[in-house]
Amino acid sequence: MSKKIQIVEVGPRDGLQNEKKVLDHNAKIELIKKLAETGLKRIEIGAFVSPTWVPQMSGSIELVRDILKLQSQGAIARNIQLSCLVPNARGMEDALKSGITEVAIFGACSETFSKKNINCSIAESFIRFRQVMEMAKYHKIKVRGYLSTAFGCPYEGKVAETRVVRLVRAMIKMGAYEVSVGDTIGVATPKQVNSLLKKVLHVAKPGQIAMHYHDTRGTSLANVCASLEFGVRTFDSSIGGLGGCPYAKGATGNLATEDLVYLLKGMGYDVPIDLEKLIQIKKWTEEKLGRELPSRVGKAGAWNIE
């Protein structure tokens, strides 16, 4: 199996979206530029959602335009794939205006979470996704799918694996080139990962699946290891462990990019990302946000195990 890993840095979107403090336009630009200098090849930089609901993501059109300009000038490497979250046709119109070449749709595996998080049922959300998908296809824009609460829901408890499998298949059938399967509230252990991936990989190839773990209960790197066994090679993470799920009490954030990179390098995977630079960005982000971020490697420092 391949040793090549893809990391999708979700800090500027999934991370910042869940932070109390809103970073201004220039700070976001600086953060994305810094991340782009570490060797990361995929970065989610914004969301075309209502600024009333998610003030942290307001100004995403301007942000994307400025970032794409920097990329066209070579100030951000041209081989970095940037993307934005798009909840519906309205958001997709903004995405088209911005010039972004990849968008992500965001669904849930739990009905209650879907209603509380995106204000519609799962079935309704897929009608919206279909609209987004048609517009994206027409404009030759890549679409990534997210499925949150794939292991547990803060309202409903355990989530049925069959539903996750059905939704993964639906997203792929619809045209998503990859589905990011998320343990939104950080409850899975490798046993659940094994059980779910075994079933998911009946309807998708390992290359179509990304895993998105939260380190809420310290299990995320163990879950990454379990996923690697299945040939999954794409993982979402956020710098410093930025973010977290606002609907989960006491939840720490996403798996930190530094921790993920440390693990994968230590295990001999091909991860050409500068860990020291990541640690510096984590510190910079802490200063900007005025709070300590939960990443472990960011605190302890790197160490050359190999």
Next chain:
Amino acid sequence: MSKKIQIVEVGPRDGLQNEKKVLDHNAKIELIKKLAETGLKRIEIGAFVSPTWVPQMSGSIELVRDILKLQSQGAIARNIQLSCLVPNARGMEDALKSGITEVAIFGACSETFSKKNINCSIAESFIRFRQVMEMAKYHKIKVRGYLSTAFGCPYEGKVAETRVVRLVRAMIKMGAYEVSVGDTIGVATPKQVNSLLKKVLHVAKPGQIAMHYHDTRGTSLANVCASLEFGVRTFDSSIGGLGGCPYAKGATGNLATEDLVYLLKGMGYDVPIDLEKLIQIKKWTEEKLGRELPSRVGKAGAWNIE
């Protein structure tokens, strides 16, 4: 392979020893009593070391006597194995006075760490261990061995696996019923665990090995999972993640007992330990120490994944 797990709670010794704030006699008694009520069956409660060097461990004779009295009265379950660290013959004399029925010797796999941590070479430490062992055998006291810095040393870097294997063999040959192999500075990933355990299990049975991980870089639960694959079923942890290595900059503590128990329960292992009680003890300990402890489950709360 068996689903039965043994957890060695090292918070009252390894944990408190590395805390700035010293808990008084009564607080230690209370902590140990609380831990004994969770279902934990092995607890390391003190160390017979010089109070000049380790003030946190002073009064261990009185502590052990009071705890054993409570145990003889049934206020602490009689089937709980209590133990203390013993560095040399002088400490072993104290152990004998205290009435403890299990002791632990503590060595390192790195020469520099041995000198800085226990003030002698590895060879010299083994001469001391032999004296302790002879006294212990005569008095029918069980001896557990610790080998610290088995994956990395803060002074020497990577540690040779052959040395770890040689020292594990030496401790077992000497009479240790179990050797706890420690990633003292928390640098290992499952790749290193796999590589080392494969070799260690040429000289020891899985039942003779305990793994002692630190969550310094977030990898400890992944390393626990890797160890389980080899049949290792005994793990050290400390309540709340108490402690940490004072010689490792920015190091967070031992693997937290709550995090370990959450993982193992989630994976279907036989761990009859009350997670909610552990979380309450973590909070109590934080109040006593006046600092937040790093455990993840202690912060986020348990969740019934199965």
